[in-house]
Amino acid sequence: MKPANHALKGIAASCYRDKMLFTILFLFVVFNSFSQQRISGKITDTNNLPLPGVSVLEKNTTNAAASDFDGNFEIVTKGNNAILVFSYLGLKTKEIKLDGKKVLNVVLESDVNELSEVVLIGYGTQKRGEVTSAVATVKAKDFTQGAVRDASELIKGKVAGLSISNGSGDPSASPSVSLRGISSLQGGTSPLVLINGIPGSLNSVAPEEIASIDVLKDASAAAIYGTRGANGVILITTKTVDKDIETTLTFNQYTALSNFSRKADFINAAEMRQLLADGVKMPFKDEGYTTDWLDEISRTGVTLNNNLGLKGGNAKSNYVANINYITQEGTFKKSYNDEFRVSFDGNHSMFDNLLKINLNLLSGRQKMGALGDGRSFNSNIYRQALIRNPTDRPQNDDGTWTQTDRFQYSNPVAMIEEADGIIENDWTRLSSTITLNLLPGWENKLLLATQRNTSFTGYSESKKHYSNTNQGRNGFASRGSSESQTDNLEFTSRYAKTLGNHNFSVLGGYSYQYNSNEGFWANNFDFPTDAYSYYNLGAGKALKDGLAGMGSYKNDNTLVGFFGRASYGYDNKYHLLASVRREGSSKFGTNYKWGTFPSVSAGWTISNESFLKNLSFINNLKFRAGYGETGIIPSDSYLSQTLYKYEGYFYNNGEWVQGLEPASNPNPDLRWEKTQELNLGVDFSFFNSRLSGSVDVYNKKTKDMLWNYSVPTPPYLYPSITANVGKMENKGIEVLLNIVPVRTKDFEWTSTMTFSHNKNKLTSLSNDLYEIEGNFINVGDAGDPISFSTHRLEVGQSIGNFWGLKSVDITDDGKWIIETKDGTRKTLTPDLYNDENKQYLGNGIPAYYTGWTNTFRYKNFDLGVILNGAYDFQILNFQRMFYENPTINYNMLTSAHDKVYGKTQLNYSQTYVSYYIEDGDYVKLDNVTLGYTFDLKSLKFISSARIYASGSNLATITGYKGIDPEIIRNSDEILSSGNDGRDKYPSSRTFTLGINITF
Missing domain, CATH: 2.60.40.4130 (Immunoglobulin-like)
Structure with a gap:
C-alpha cells in the first residue's frame, strides 16, 4: 500500500x-x-x-x-x-x-530658436544653430523620388551651388557633379564623397538606404580634409537606429519605362525619295527598302528596382540591414546595368554606454553591357544608325549583313549582333568604429576600414563583325581586370563642456590612408571559331604572329594627416570655430612632402540679442563669415619622380637589347594645388519658419595648379614636366529660399528655390621657371574630319571659352563669310584658319543655375514637382556641325537643305564656325511625383504603405536645336565644356510606378 x-x-x-x-x-x-x-x-x-x-x-x-x-x-x-x-x-x-x-x-512648440537639428561637419556634428560655415543638408523626406541613378540625383537642384548634370540615357553613366565652379585644370571637379566618414562613390550605397546628405560647400568647412577638400565634400549618412524600436521590415519596389526624350531629325526613306524626285543630289541611291536604323538598334528601356530593409533593437544594441537589386535595360539594345548591393550596420554599447562598437558592411556587384572594347557603350553604333541609308536593309536575302564599301560606314545592327561584352565591378567595404567615453563629454573614436574594388572587362567580335573587313581581324577578343584597395585608420578625440552660457569643444585626430591599384589587359584576333568569345585568348593566330596586345600595371600611394579643431559658443549668440590639418602624401616631391590647411569661421545669431527678441516675426537671423585653405592632390602616384620605360631595341655584342629611356622628369617641388576661400553668409527664418533660407557669397582663389610644361632637353631628361604654376579665381553667390505659402488642416504647400551664380577667371599660366607661350592653351577636339581645337584657355579669360571663326553670312554660292576681331569680313578659304582670324565665340559653362521644388500635400495625397534650369551659356552642336551639311557622303539632318542665314543652301565642307554654336539656356521639368499614403490603422501587420507614380525629364523649355541642352561635364571634358558630342547616348524620358511598405 x-x-x-x-x-x-x-x-x-x-x-x-x-x-x-x-x-x-x-x-x-x-x-x-x-x-x-x-x-x-x-x-x-x-x-x-x-x-x-x-x-x-x-x-x-x-x-x-x-x-x-x-x-x-x-x-x-x-x-x-x-x-x-x-x-x-x-x-x-x-x-x-x-x-x-x-x-x-x-x-x-517650435524648436527653431534652439535650432537643434543635427548637421554633419568634418569628423563630427553640430547643431544647426551653431554652424558657422556654408553647410547644406537634405534629409530623406526631401529626396527626389522615382528612378534615380545614384545619391547625387536625390538632391539635384536642392543645394545651391551644387551642379549635377545627367544628360545621358546610358544606364551605366554617372552624373557629373561640381561645386562652386572649376578649381583645377588637371585635378578634376568632383567633390570628395564620404559614406559614414569613409571615402567612397555616389553609387556605392543604394539611394533607399540613405538617411541624409550634407554638403560642405566652403573651405572653412572642408579644410579639415586637407588636400581632398578643394572641390567640396559630400557627406552621406546611411540609416541607423537611435532609439528603442520593434523589428521593422520595409519593402520598396518600382518599375520604370524609358524612351528617348528627343530624337535627332535625320532624313527618312520617304523624305529621301521625295528629294531624289525633286532632283536634289543625295549621297545614296534608293535601294527600295524603308528602314528606321535607330529603331532597329533601340527599344523601350525597363528598370526594376527592389529594396528590402530590416531594422530593430534598442538604444543599447541595434542593427540595420539592407538588400537592393536593380536591373536596367538601356534604350539601346545590349546596353544594361544590373546592380546588387547589400549593407549591414550593427551597434552595441556596454558598460553603461562607456564603450560602443559599430560594425558596417557595404558590398555590391555591378554588371554592364559592353558594346565596345572596355566601354559600356560603343558610341560609333549610334553614329552609324544616324548616317545609314534609310532605303537600305539590315540583312540580305541569304541572311548576311548588308555592307557598303564606304569609308567609316558600317551596318549598326550587325555591330550590335556580332559583338558581345561585359563589365563587372565588385566592391566590398568593411569598417568598424570603437567609441570610448571615459568621462562625461569626452569621446574617443577609432575607425578601421578596408575597401576593395575589382573590375573585369571582356569583349569579343565575331568573324562577321565589320572590323574583319575594315581591319582584317577575323574575330577579335580582349579581356582585362583591375583591383584597387584602400585601407583607412582614423583616431579622433573630442571633449565638449558647457559652463553656464559658454560652450566649448576641442577635437584632435590622426588619419592614415593607403591606396594600391593594379591591373592587366590582353587582346588577340584571328580566331578559328567564334565559340571562344573572350575566354580563350591564346587561340588567336595574332599571338603567334606577334600582333596580340598585352599590358599590366601597379601603383600605390599613402596619405597621412594630423588635424585639430576647436569651437566656442556663448549664449546661443556668438560662435567661433577654427581647424587645422597637417597632411603629407607620397605623391608629393621631396621638398613639399607636407602641407598645412587652416580654417576659421564665426557666426553671430543676432536674433537672440535682446534688441531683437521682442520681434516675434524673426525666428532666426544669423550672420556667418569663414576663411579656409584646401587642396587638390595630384592624380597620379609618381609624377615627382624620374620614370623610365623600355622602348625599341639596339644591337650590342651580337644580340638585340631592349632600350631604356626616360619617361618623365623628376620634380622635387611637386605639391598640392591650394585653394584659399572667403565665404560670407546669412541664415534667416521668419514668420514661424514660413519663410527661411540662406545667402552666401564667396571668393575662391586657387594657386599652384598643375599642368604639363614643355622643357628643353638637355638639361632635362624628358621634353615635358608636370609642375605647379597656374592660378585661377572663382567668385559667386548662392541663395536658398524655403517658403510655406499655404498650411491648413488638410492642405500644405511647401516650396524650395535655389539660385547660384559663378564667375571663373584664369589669372596665370606661367612663372619664372615654366612658361606657356602666348599665355594660352588650345583644348577640345572637333573630331575627324574637321580636326580643330574648339576651346582656348587664356590668362584673363574664363575656363570654357569657345575659340574659332565667327561666321556672319554666306555667299551666293554657299561659302561662309567670317568676321575677324577687327570687324573685317572675309569669304572663308583654307588659308584663313589661323589665330589672326579667330576669336572668342561664347562659353560652355552656365553662369547661373536654378532649382525649384514644390511639394503639395492634401490629406493622404502628396505631389512633388521639381524644375531645374541653367542660363547664360552656349553649346557647340556637333550633330549640326557634322550632319547639317548637304555636301557630306552620308545621311544628314533634314535641316541640311535649309537656307543658311535665310539666303542660300550651304556649299562648303564640314567645318567649325560659330553658326553651330547656340544658346543653351533651359528650364527642365525634371521630376513630377504623385503619391498616396494608405490609412492602415485596422491592419496590425502593416504600419504604413504608399504608392506613387513618377515621371523624369518630362519637358524642356529651350531654344537649343540639339537633343538635350543638359550636358554631362566629366572631369576629362571640363576644359572643353559645351561640346555636345554627335555620338553621345541620347537622354531618356522615364515613367515610374512604385510602392513603399513598412511592416
Whole structure:
C-alpha cells in the first residue's frame, strides 16, 4: 500500500502546483489588464495644425506609436500611470504623465530658436544653430523620388551651388557633379564623397538606404580634409537606429519605362525619295527598302528596382540591414546595368554606454553591357544608325549583313549582333568604429576600414563583325581586370563642456590612408571559331604572329594627416570655430612632402540679442563669415619622380637589347594645388519658419595648379614636366529660399528655390621657371574630319571659352563669310584658319543655375514637382556641325537643305564656325511625383504603405536645336565644356510606378 499512497500524494502535489500556477497566471492577467490603458488623442502645432508622424513613446519601454495624417494617435500603455514622450523633428520634445487621463490633446512648440537639428561637419556634428560655415543638408523626406541613378540625383537642384548634370540615357553613366565652379585644370571637379566618414562613390550605397546628405560647400568647412577638400565634400549618412524600436521590415519596389526624350531629325526613306524626285543630289541611291536604323538598334528601356530593409533593437544594441537589386535595360539594345548591393550596420554599447562598437558592411556587384572594347557603350553604333541609308536593309536575302564599301560606314545592327561584352565591378567595404567615453563629454573614436574594388572587362567580335573587313581581324577578343584597395585608420578625440552660457569643444585626430591599384589587359584576333568569345585568348593566330596586345600595371600611394579643431559658443549668440590639418602624401616631391590647411569661421545669431527678441516675426537671423585653405592632390602616384620605360631595341655584342629611356622628369617641388576661400553668409527664418533660407557669397582663389610644361632637353631628361604654376579665381553667390505659402488642416504647400551664380577667371599660366607661350592653351577636339581645337584657355579669360571663326553670312554660292576681331569680313578659304582670324565665340559653362521644388500635400495625397534650369551659356552642336551639311557622303539632318542665314543652301565642307554654336539656356521639368499614403490603422501587420507614380525629364523649355541642352561635364571634358558630342547616348524620358511598405 505504500507505493499506492506515494503515488496518490504525487498526484495531489501536482494538482496543487497546477492550481497555484493557474492562480498566479490569473492574478497576473487581472493586474496587467488594470495596469494597461488605451490612450488616444490628437497632436497639433501652435497654429492648431495637425502633425503627422509624431513619435509617441511610453517612457523607459519599447512601446511606441505614431500619429496619423490628421495628427491622431492611439497607444496601449504597459505600465501603471505611464509617462508618454512626444517627439518630432524641429519641435520641442514633450513628456506628459497620464495621471488617469485617457484622452490627450497635445501641442508641440517650435524648436527653431534652439535650432537643434543635427548637421554633419568634418569628423563630427553640430547643431544647426551653431554652424558657422556654408553647410547644406537634405534629409530623406526631401529626396527626389522615382528612378534615380545614384545619391547625387536625390538632391539635384536642392543645394545651391551644387551642379549635377545627367544628360545621358546610358544606364551605366554617372552624373557629373561640381561645386562652386572649376578649381583645377588637371585635378578634376568632383567633390570628395564620404559614406559614414569613409571615402567612397555616389553609387556605392543604394539611394533607399540613405538617411541624409550634407554638403560642405566652403573651405572653412572642408579644410579639415586637407588636400581632398578643394572641390567640396559630400557627406552621406546611411540609416541607423537611435532609439528603442520593434523589428521593422520595409519593402520598396518600382518599375520604370524609358524612351528617348528627343530624337535627332535625320532624313527618312520617304523624305529621301521625295528629294531624289525633286532632283536634289543625295549621297545614296534608293535601294527600295524603308528602314528606321535607330529603331532597329533601340527599344523601350525597363528598370526594376527592389529594396528590402530590416531594422530593430534598442538604444543599447541595434542593427540595420539592407538588400537592393536593380536591373536596367538601356534604350539601346545590349546596353544594361544590373546592380546588387547589400549593407549591414550593427551597434552595441556596454558598460553603461562607456564603450560602443559599430560594425558596417557595404558590398555590391555591378554588371554592364559592353558594346565596345572596355566601354559600356560603343558610341560609333549610334553614329552609324544616324548616317545609314534609310532605303537600305539590315540583312540580305541569304541572311548576311548588308555592307557598303564606304569609308567609316558600317551596318549598326550587325555591330550590335556580332559583338558581345561585359563589365563587372565588385566592391566590398568593411569598417568598424570603437567609441570610448571615459568621462562625461569626452569621446574617443577609432575607425578601421578596408575597401576593395575589382573590375573585369571582356569583349569579343565575331568573324562577321565589320572590323574583319575594315581591319582584317577575323574575330577579335580582349579581356582585362583591375583591383584597387584602400585601407583607412582614423583616431579622433573630442571633449565638449558647457559652463553656464559658454560652450566649448576641442577635437584632435590622426588619419592614415593607403591606396594600391593594379591591373592587366590582353587582346588577340584571328580566331578559328567564334565559340571562344573572350575566354580563350591564346587561340588567336595574332599571338603567334606577334600582333596580340598585352599590358599590366601597379601603383600605390599613402596619405597621412594630423588635424585639430576647436569651437566656442556663448549664449546661443556668438560662435567661433577654427581647424587645422597637417597632411603629407607620397605623391608629393621631396621638398613639399607636407602641407598645412587652416580654417576659421564665426557666426553671430543676432536674433537672440535682446534688441531683437521682442520681434516675434524673426525666428532666426544669423550672420556667418569663414576663411579656409584646401587642396587638390595630384592624380597620379609618381609624377615627382624620374620614370623610365623600355622602348625599341639596339644591337650590342651580337644580340638585340631592349632600350631604356626616360619617361618623365623628376620634380622635387611637386605639391598640392591650394585653394584659399572667403565665404560670407546669412541664415534667416521668419514668420514661424514660413519663410527661411540662406545667402552666401564667396571668393575662391586657387594657386599652384598643375599642368604639363614643355622643357628643353638637355638639361632635362624628358621634353615635358608636370609642375605647379597656374592660378585661377572663382567668385559667386548662392541663395536658398524655403517658403510655406499655404498650411491648413488638410492642405500644405511647401516650396524650395535655389539660385547660384559663378564667375571663373584664369589669372596665370606661367612663372619664372615654366612658361606657356602666348599665355594660352588650345583644348577640345572637333573630331575627324574637321580636326580643330574648339576651346582656348587664356590668362584673363574664363575656363570654357569657345575659340574659332565667327561666321556672319554666306555667299551666293554657299561659302561662309567670317568676321575677324577687327570687324573685317572675309569669304572663308583654307588659308584663313589661323589665330589672326579667330576669336572668342561664347562659353560652355552656365553662369547661373536654378532649382525649384514644390511639394503639395492634401490629406493622404502628396505631389512633388521639381524644375531645374541653367542660363547664360552656349553649346557647340556637333550633330549640326557634322550632319547639317548637304555636301557630306552620308545621311544628314533634314535641316541640311535649309537656307543658311535665310539666303542660300550651304556649299562648303564640314567645318567649325560659330553658326553651330547656340544658346543653351533651359528650364527642365525634371521630376513630377504623385503619391498616396494608405490609412492602415485596422491592419496590425502593416504600419504604413504608399504608392506613387513618377515621371523624369518630362519637358524642356529651350531654344537649343540639339537633343538635350543638359550636358554631362566629366572631369576629362571640363576644359572643353559645351561640346555636345554627335555620338553621345541620347537622354531618356522615364515613367515610374512604385510602392513603399513598412511592416
